[in-house]
Amino acid sequence: MTIDFTKLHHNFETSLTSKMLPTIWCSGCSLGSNLQSIIRGAKQAGYDFDHDIVMISGIGCTGRASGYVNIDGFHTTHGRALPFATGVKNGNPDLEVIVFSGDGDLFAIGGNHFIHTARRGTDMTVICNNNSTYGLTGGQASATSFEDTVTPTTIGKNDKPFNLVDLALGAGATFVARYTTAQYNTLPRVIAQAMRHDGFAFIDLVSGCPAIYGKRNGYPTGEYMIKNFKEASVEIDTSDPSYLLSENTAIEFDRKVGYTKIPIGIFRSSTMEGKF
Amino acid sequence: MLTEEKTKNIKIWTGNDAVANAVRLSRPEVIAAYPITPSTPIIKTISNWAAKGEMDVEYISVESEHAAMAGCVGASAAGGRTFTATASQGLLYMMEMVYMAGFTRLPMTMAVVNRSLFAGWNIWVDHHDMYSMRDAGWIQIIAKNNQEAHDMIPVSFKVSENHDVYVPSAVNIDGFILSHVAGQVEPLSQKLVDDFLPAFDPIFKLDPADPVSFGSLTLPGRYAKLRQDHLESMDRARKHLREGFEEMSELTGRNWGSLVEIYGEENADVGIISLGTIAEETEEAVDILNTMGIGSFGATRLRSFRPFPFEEVVDAARRYGQIIVIDRAYSMGANAPLVTEIRNHLQKANISTPVKSLITGVGGQEVPYTLLVKMFQEVMKQEVA
Ligand SMILES: Cc1ncc(C[n+]2csc(CCOP(=O)(O)OP(=O)(O)O)c2C)c(N)n1
Numbered sequence: 185m186t187i188d189f190t191k192l193h194h195n196f197e198t199s200l201t202s203k204m205l206p207t208i209w210c211s212g213c214s215l216g217s218n219l220q221s222i223i224r225g226a227k228q229a230g231y232d233f234d235h236d237i238v239m240i241s242g243i244g245c246t247g248r249a250s251g252y253v254n255i256d257g258f259h260t261t262h263g264r265a266l267p268f269a270t271g272v273k274n275g276n277p278d279l280e281v282i283v284f285s286g287d288g289d290l291f292a293i294g295g296n297h298f299i300h301t302a303r304r305g306t307d308m309t310v311i312c313n314n315n316s317t318y319g320l321t322g323g324q325a326s327a328t329s330f331e332d333t334v335t336p337t338t339i340g341k342n343d344k345p346f347n348l349v350d351l352a353l354g355a356g357a358t359f360v361a362r363y364t365t366a367q368y369n370t371l372p373r374v375i376a377q378a379m380r381h382d383g384f385a386f387i388d389l390v391s392g393c394p395a396i397y398g399k400r401n402g403y404p405t406g407e408y409m410i411k412n413f414k415e416a417s418v419e420i421d422t423s424d425p426s427y428l429l430s431e432n433t434a435i436e437f438d439r440k441v442g443y444t445k446i447p448i449g450i451f452r453s454s455t456m457e458g459k460f
Numbered sequence: 461m462l463t464e465e466k467t468k469n470i471k472i473w474t475g476n477d478a479v480a481n482a483v484r485l486s487r488p489e490v491i492a493a494y495p496i497t498p499s500t501p502i503i504k505t506i507s508n509w510a511a512k513g514e515m516d517v518e519y520i521s522v523e524s525e526h527a528a529m530a531g532c533v534g535a536s537a538a539g540g541r542t543f544t545a546t547a548s549q550g551l552l553y554m555m556e557m558v559y560m561a562g563f564t565r566l567p568m569t570m571a572v573v574n575r576s577l578f579a580g581w582n583i584w585v586d587h588h589d590m591y592s593m594r595d596a597g598w599i600q601i602i603a604k605n606n607q608e609a610h611d612m613i614p615v616s617f618k619v620s621e622n623h624d625v626y627v628p629s630a631v632n633i634d635g636f637i638l639s640h641v642a643g644q645v646e647p648l649s650q651k652l653v654d655d656f657l658p659a660f661d662p663i664f665k666l667d668p669a670d671p672v673s674f675g676s677l678t679l680p681g682r683y684a685k686l687r688q689d690h691l692e693s694m695d696r697a698r699k700h701l702r703e704g705f706e707e708m709s710e711l712t713g714r715n716w717g718s719l720v721e722i723y724g725e726e727n728a729d730v731g732i733i734s735l736g737t738i739a740e741e742t743e744e745a746v747d748i749l750n751t752m753g754i755g756s757f758g759a760t761r762l763r764s765f766r767p768f769p770f771e772e773v774v775d776a777a778r779r780y781g782q783i784i785v786i787d788r789a790y791s792m793g794a795n796a797p798l799v800t801e802i803r804n805h806l807q808k809a810n811i812s813t814p815v816k817s818l819i820t821g822v823g824g825q826e827v828p829y830t831l832l833v834k835m836f837q838e839v840m841k842q843e844v845a
């Protein structure tokens with residue numbers, strides 16, 4: 185059967201660049217749903233896609249997003265999304281700058297830029313599609329791959345992954361949240377809040393790459409992955425200050441079954457000033 | 461003879477397989493690498509062997525190419541035989557360290573799987589990446605097929621580590637056309653490589669028992685002397701590469717000739733000079749052109765770009781009535797890199813053979829021999845000022 189893509193309709197088609205569709209993303213991947221959450225979040229926050237926003241990404245499966253949305257975008261080089269975004273924000277401070285990029289892009293090859301952009305507190309919203317792997321190049325280990333998992337470049341063992349929430353808090357980000365692809369209803373609200381936040385806002389968007397990483401490491405399909413995210417997500421209790429301890433923000437993963445614990449929620453925001 | 465042919469051990473390998481297998485046979489001690497298309501399968505294969513204990517090497521899964529080459533610089537300075545592989549933006553991103561390896565004179569081998577540069581995003585072959593490291597003080601070898609890629613790796617290690625040369629070395633293969641297309645490769649044996657390639661014997665290494673310090677402040681006079689010394693070593697590399705290629709030819713029975721490979725009519729009216737896979741396509745085009753009754757055609761393929769094969773190019777210019785040089789890259793605002801190099805040297809050697817330029821095959825643009833046949837005829841009409 186051949187599909188006539190010109191006859192298909194999409195809920196958010198006015199927000200997407202139709203000539204770039206269909207996307208290159210695998211079925212079951214987190215990316216389609218995550219991009220939708222971002223679009224819904226930006227709309228909820230009241231931004232005008234034709235005038236207010238730019239989306240910047242690095243290179244990776246996630247990086248493609250900047251080419252799919254119908255807003256100004258720049259698909260920069262691998263790792264350089266944040267310094268590029270810093271330039272954009274300073275060049276035109278009226279723009280709302282969203283960076284949507286992968287864990288490899290933002291925390292491996294571009295890791296240095298993350299801590300410094302957070303430290304400077306440049307006003308932007310950074311959403312990491314954290315699938316714990318280099319999806320685009322074939323599922324190699326990234327800075328957030330879990331210790332006992334298998335990738336084409338790390339068969340025996342992985343080094344310890346970064347806890348992105350911990351890292352962002354330590355580097356001085358003033359809005360820090362974590363959710364998974366499965367919190368599809370909550371995400372737009374959180375993204376809108378992050379965009380309206382005046383300062384460096386970071387969302388660790390825990391995502392999956394079922395086609396490559398998940399297949400080898402406990403979540404073989406998109407369907408399983410979403411169930412897994414739902415079951416493993418634990419809402420943090422901000423009334424108990426110990427929620428900020430590294431051991432309480434860390435994600436836990438078991439190669440046989442996938443995620444076993446994902447602390448989710450808003451870890452820091454301007455409304456919580458003075459709490460930390 | 462026939463029975464011997466029959467028992468030949470032939471593998472069907474991609475260019476990346478051919479490189480990875482030759483690297484394993486060369487027994488490197490440290491590999492630090494970061495994935496990038498189309499070079500990723502090389503490091504993927506090697507890290508698999510390392511993890512399974514099938515290859516005795518420290519494989520470092522680093523966070524970027526800059527870290528990869530910095531790791532290689534450190535490993536070579538510590539006295540280990542070192543390898544990495546990259547392509548395109550990866551090579552650009554590691555460039556500060558590429559120069560450091562070159563100018564610090566640290567032997568190592570790097571596979572560069574040639575791919576175009578940003579922007580627009582394009583993953584296919586051209587030679588902009590290769591030319592970007594032209595002046596970094598590295599040997600640059602370019603293979604035309606998977607077998608040559610395989611055989612050149614031990615030669616690269618050997619010449620790089622030779623005390624008379626002592627500079628890092630890159631082996632280039634065209635992205636996808638070689639890296640991802642499987643073809644027949646006769647593997648080198650471990651014994652052949654062990655006999656051919658002696659253990660790395662560093663002139664200097666970080667060794668507390670015999671202290672050295674790399675990278676100290678160097679005043680102008682000494683700095684100039686360092687560069688002059690490097691230049692002379694690269695000049696000597698020509699001889700050692702020729703010997704390496706010849707020795708490899710003798711050991712394998714495959715004729716890798718020397719710094720260049722000559723095809724077709726040696727004294728042709730028109731000689732085509734090029735690098736890499738487009739040279740193989742050129743061979744087909746030359747055969748066709750020679751049946752068309754429009755003059756005689758021949759080809760000369762350069763196997764090394766640095767050091768540049770001066771004598772061989774002069775020889776080609778003496779043999780051919782006119783020359784067409786194919787470049788798979790631009791130099792904006794000037795002539796393309798390879799044709800510039802050739803014209804420049806012929807002028808110095810006072811040779812007036814006309815040299816014409818054909819730039820094609822960038823960003824993976826397909827250049828079949830049938831198209832080359834047409835393009836060569838067009839280029840022949842170029843006026844040379
Ligand atoms: C300088 C440079 N090095 C390497 C690459 C190859 N490369 C492209 S995407 C990528 C990793 C992507 O991983 P991530 O950022 O996590 O994105 P994902 O594909 O998982 O969404 C790599 C290594 C490149 N394009 N540029």
Ligand code: SF4
Binds near residue numbers: 210213215
């Ligand atoms: S490779 Fe992984 S991250 Fe990339 S589109 Fe497919 S499932 Fe998603």
Ligand SMILES: [Mg+2]
Binds near residue numbers: 313318326
């Ligand atoms: Mg990723």
